[in-house]
Amino acid sequence: MTLNLLEAATVLQAGEPTGVTTRATQMTTVDEVLVARAKAGNEAALEALFRHFEVPVYTLARRLTRTSHDAEDVLQETFLEVVRSIGRFRGDGSFEGWIRRVAASKALMKLRRQASRAPEEDLSEELADAVAAERAHGIAAIATAPERLDLQAALARLPDTARVVIWLHDVEGYSHDEIAAMAGKTASFSKSQLARAHARLREMLAPRLEGPCT
Amino acid sequence: MHLSLEDLLAVRDGDATVDAVAHAESCPQCGAEIERLRAIQGRLAALPEQRPADDIWPSLRAELTARVQRRRWALAGWAAACVAAAFTLVIAVRGGLESWHEAQLVRETKVLVAASQQLEQRLRTHGGAGRVVNGRTADTIVQLEDRIAVVDAQLGRVGPERAQSQDVLELWQERVRLLDALVSVQTTRTAYVGL
Numbered sequence: 001m002t003l004n005l006l007e008a009a010t011v012l013q014a015g016e017p018t019g020v021t022t023r024a025t026q027m028t029t030v031d032e033v034l035v036a037r038a039k040a041g042n043e044a045a046l047e048a049l050f051r052h053f054e055v056p057v058y059t060l061a062r063r064l065t066r067t068s069h070d071a072e073d074v075l076q077e078t079f080l081e082v083v084r085s086i087g088r089f090r091g092d093g094s095f096e097g098w099i100r101r102v103a104a105s106k107a108l109m110k111l112r113r114q115a116s117r118a119p120e121e122d123l124s125e126e127l128a129d130a131v132a133a134e135r136a137h138g139i140a141a142i143a144t145a146p147e148r149l150d151l152q153a154a155l156a157r158l159p160d161t162a163r164v165v166i167w168l169h170d171v172e173g174y175s176h177d178e179i180a181a182m183a184g185k186t187a188s189f190s191k192s193q194l195a196r197a198h199a200r201l202r203e204m205l206a207p208r209l210e211g212p213c214t
Numbered sequence: 215m216h217l218s219l220e221d222l223l224a225v226r227d228g229d230a231t232v233d234a235v236a237h238a239e240s241c242p243q244c245g246a247e248i249e250r251l252r253a254i255q256g257r258l259a260a261l262p263e264q265r266p267a268d269d270i271w272p273s274l275r276a277e278l279t280a281r282v283q284r285r286r287w288a289l290a291g292w293a294a295a296c297v298a299a300a301f302t303l304v305i306a307v308r309g310g311l312e313s314w315h316e317a318q319l320v321r322e323t324k325v326l327v328a329a330s331q332q333l334e335q336r337l338r339t340h341g342g343a344g345r346v347v348n349g350r351t352a353d354t355i356v357q358l359e360d361r362i363a364v365v366d367a368q369l370g371r372v373g374p375e376r377a378q379s380q381d382v383l384e385l386w387q388e389r390v391r392l393l394d395a396l397v398s399v400q401t402t403r404t405a406y407v408g409l
């Protein structure tokens with residue numbers, strides 16, 4: 001399928017999500033002085049800024065993209081973009097929110113490039129790991145694994161568009177209208193993708209928790 | 215009839231129709247579904263943070279340094295081209311009036327300008343292409359670049375009447391010497407890091 005959602009990825013940078021929820025508020029506030037020093041090109045400040053955002057940005061990128069390698073690329077591209085554009089950051093809206101938008105935009109652009117080259121059915125790392133585990137130990141191996149790893153693997157198995165929509169909506173706090181604006185589609189497209197993502201997650205999670213023992 | 219998954223999500227997110235909300239409030243099954251969807255949302259948000267396997271800061275820092283250098287040399291090249299252009303213009307105007315000594319100076323200076331441009335070309339092609347620099351090398355590079363900037367400023371202040379003077383010739387000699395040193399530092403560093 002084509003990833004129309006991803007075609008307008010850059011629009012993401014235009015607006016800040018209005019309904020920011022849990023994850024987006026977990027990043028601690030960055031010092032204004034640090035930002036000012038980074039703006040001036042101070043190397044120590046730039047590294048401090050990088051260390052501050054490294055893990056949250058990588059985590060966001062890892063949720064949206066297919067592989068850890070892709071996520072590292074996105075982390076690097078995000079920071080280079082931040083350094084390039086930091087002089088234009090006006091200080092209205094949070095610095096963290098801005099960096100997250102840049103990161104999400106870079107991740108979507110990467111997915112869009114990949115979608116034009118490789119079929120979406122490509123196994124992600126988690127899926128490959130899960131399949132290997134199933135083959136090696138049978139389904140029980142996964143059923144007894146920590147539940148959150150199950151959820152992470154299931155998330156990674158979602159089609160790109162459904163995964164991006166559920167993460168941006170349910171965790172990053174983007175509204176359906178905002179996702180629709182990015183996609184050049186309607187809000188109902190975003191709603192149906194969110195429902196699709198939840199339906200797929202339920203399918204993948206339920207049998208392991210409730211499946212019959214044989 | 216129970217709510218669709220889309221309606222359940224809309225109720226969870228607080229943007230459902232009045233009818234859907236009313237159903238959810240009176241139907242234990244749909245109410246439980248909404249709680250389940252809320253729980254999934256919470257579990258997604260609570261997934262552990264992930265850390266990149268490799269430290270990408272060294273390569274990022276090198277890339278940032280290289281960008282600054284490429285930009286600096288793009289600007290420096292432009293400034294030097296202006297200086298050289300002004301110099302050529304003056305020679306053209308005064309060409310017929312040169313004394314033998316002036317002609318000698320002009321020839322020597324022309325050679326230096328050409329050498330200078332070649333060295334800058336090498337710096338633009340090879341200079342700091344994302345390689346890691348140790349502190350001492352970085353200091354040397356900065357010092358050389360600063361001294362070149364001083365020479366450029368002096369050349370920039372030379373008026374047309376002094377374009378072919380011994381002073382100017384010496385400034386160009388100094389510029390070539392500094393550029394040559396800079397190229398050596400870049401090349402050595404490249405070779406060293408490449409090993």
Ligand SMILES: [Zn+2]
Nearest residue numbers: 216217241244
């Ligand atoms: Zn119901």
